[in-house]
Each structure stands twice: as C-alpha cells, then as structure tokens.
Amino acid sequence: MNLLEAESVSKTYGSGETQVQALKNVSFCVSKGEFVAVIGESGSGKSTLLNMLGALDVPTSGKVYIDGRDVFAMKERELTIFRRRNIGFIFQAFNLIPELTVEQNMMFPVLLDYQKPDRGYLEELLRELNLTKRRKHLPGELSGGQQQRVAIGRALLTRPALILADEPTGNLDSQNSREVIGMLKRASRTYEQTIIMITHNGSIAQCADRILRVSDGVLKDYGSVRDIREAVARQNEKQAAGMPVGATAVGETGGRYEKGGR
Ligand SMILES: Nc1ncnc2c1ncn2[C@@H]1O[C@H](COP(=O)(O)OP(=O)(O)OP(=O)(O)O)[C@@H](O)[C@H]1O
Numbered sequence: 001m002n003l004l005e006a007e008s009v010s011k012t013y014g015s016g017e018t019q020v021q022a023l024k025n026v027s028f029c030v031s032k033g034e035f036v037a038v039i040g041e042s043g044s045g046k047s048t049l050l051n052m053l054g055a056l057d058v059p060t061s062g063k064v065y066i067d068g069r070d071v072f073a074m075k076e077r078e079l080t081i082f083r084r085r086n087i088g089f090i091f092q093a094f095n096l097i098p099e100l101t102v103e104q105n106m107m108f109p110v111l112l113d114y115q116k117p118d119r120g121y122l123e124e125l126l127r128e129l130n131l132t133k134r135r136k137h138l139p140g141e142l143s144g145g146q147q148q149r150v151a152i153g154r155a156l157l158t159r160p161a162l163i164l165a166d167e168p169t170g171n172l173d174s175q176n177s178r179e180v181i182g183m184l185k186r187a188s189r190t191y192e193q194t195i196i197m198i199t200h201n202g203s204i205a206q207c208a209d210r211i212l213r214v215s216d217g218v219l220k221d222y223g224s225v226r227d228i229r230e231a232v233a234r235q236n237e238k239q240a241a242g243m244p245v246g247a248t249a250v251g252e253t254g255g256r257y258e259k260g261g262r
C-alpha cells in the first residue's frame with residue numbers, strides 16, 4: 001500500500017530573471033513502512049521536495065497524496081490538523097521552543113492536539129536519544145547535536161504515519177548518527193512509519209530501503225538498496241574473475257515510479 005504519492009510536482013520560485021525551477025515534474029510513490037533516503041548536491045531541490053511532501057509550501061503544479069488524501073485539496077485548518085496528526089518533521093533548523101524544557105518540547109505536538117503523551121514511549125525515547133539527564137534543560141542550554149536529538153524525539157513521540165527528515169544527522173557524531181538512524185529504522189519496521197530522509201552521507205543513505213536522487217530539480221529513483229548492493233557485488237565478482245565489467249552502474253538497477261506495493 002502506498003502511504004505517499006507525488007504526481008508531477010513542480011515548484012518554481014520567483015519570476016523573470018530570478019526565476020528558479022527548483023522541482024521539475026517529480027513523480028514517485030512510497031509504501032507504508034518504507035524508509036527512503038534522498039540524496040543530491042546542494043541546491044538540487046531536496047528541501048523544496050520535502051516542503052511540498054509535508055504540505056508546508058504549495059507546488060506550482062502537481063499533487064501530493066498522503067494516505068490517499070489529496071493534501072492540497074484540504075482547507076487550511078483541516079490541513080493543519082492532518083499535518084499535526086500524520087506527519088513528523090525533523091528539520092535542519094530544529095524549531096525548538098526556547099521557553100520549554102527538553103521533555104516539554106518533545107510532548108508539545110501531542111499536547112497541542114489535546115492528546116495524552118505516551119509516558120512510557122517518552123522515557124524510551126529520552127533514553128535512546130541519550131537525553132534523560134537533560135530532560136529538564138532548555139534548548140539554549142544544549143549542544144547542537146542534543147537539540148537535534150530533541151527534534152527527533154518530538155517527531156517520533158506522536159508515532160506519525162510519515163516522518164520527513166532533512167539531514168537528521170547533520171549535527172551528530174558518528175556514534176549518535178548510527179543510533180538515530182537505528183531509531184528511524186526501528187520506527188519504520190516496528191510501527192510501519194514511512195520515512196523520507198535527506199542526507200549528504202552515502203553510508204547513511206545505504207541504511208535506507210531505497211535511494212532517490214534529486215539533480216537540478218529532477219528526481220531519479222536509484223532503486224532498492226538491496227538491489228544496488230547485489231549489482232555492486234556482481235560487478236566485484238566479475239572483476240575478481242577477470243571478466244569485462246558490464247555497464248550496470250548504480251542507478252540502473254531499476255526505478256520504481258509505478259503505483260502499487262513494494
Ligand atoms: N524561498 C525560495 N525562494 C527562491 N529560491 C529558492 C527558495 N528556496 C529554495 N530556492 C532555490 O531552489 C533551489 C533548490 O533549493 P533547496 O533548498 O531545495 O536545495 P537543497 O537540495 O535542499 O540544498 P541543500 O543541500 O544545500 O540544503 C536552489 O537553487 C535554491 O536557491
């Protein structure tokens with residue numbers, strides 16, 4: 001089942017000479033519980049894509065469906081509630097509330113929705129994010145990496161169907177990066193949460209199920225990480241056997257733009 005579908009999404013910023021075509025006819029589907037990494041050079045359109053998927057900004061043309069709902073057909077208020085209940089955002093700028101402590105920041109979206117926070121899960125997240133000792137601290141008293149982990153905890157606590165993450169490990173050392181990626185992976189496996197994560201780090205991208213690449217506003221599906229690994233292994237075997245290596249470069253292992261299951 002597809003949790004997310006993007007249909008010919010285009011985004012143009014500005015007009016005249018300063019016009020930038022940040023996204024060009026981007027179409028793809030993501031299944032429920034799938035963990036997708038988005039890679040691409042700086043300025044290629046990755047954050048723009050995430051903003052459109054999370055309905056934080058309106059595309060110039062095209063549609064986005066989340067759980068079968070046409071998000072840009074919703075009224076403002078309906079969309080705000082839908083977003084709060086279904087999407088968790090982890091951004092480069094963490095958007096923490098300076099007056100609230102670590103745990104209050106994490107619980108904030110739940111309280112905003114008049115729901116009761118899952119205390120057990122909160123404790124688990126604080127522990128896994130290595131924040132238990134900092135739970136009563138304010139964001140201003142935390143390091144960049146700690147603030148980033150609070151933002152991750154806040155996105156996970158509501159167990160949203162879709163998590164959109166823009167470089168969630170950008171400020172973390174390798175140990176904390178591994179833990180955060182492990183948590184996202186568990187969220188996708190255990191709770192069938194769908195994750196779309198931008199990263200500049202190739203080895204982190206390989207932890208996902210599938211890799212998409214944005215290049216100058218155009219999206220290319222590199223296919224499943226497992227297929228990429230198998231293709232690379234086959235090439236290495238051929239090379240080791242002294243056979244000529246075919247043209248099966250990464251990225252030619254099969255795109256999956258079609259609708260339908262995994
Ligand atoms: N609000 C805006 N107004 C005008 N142009 C914009 C705006 N936001 C982004 N752009 C332009 O759109 C293009 C894509 O930007 P985007 O932020 O999506 O890139 P990115 O792939 O996320 O880059 P990075 O890896 O550096 O974060 C860039 O050329 C950028 O200058």
Ligand SMILES: [Mg+2]
Pocket residue numbers: 046047048166
């Ligand atoms: Mg960006």
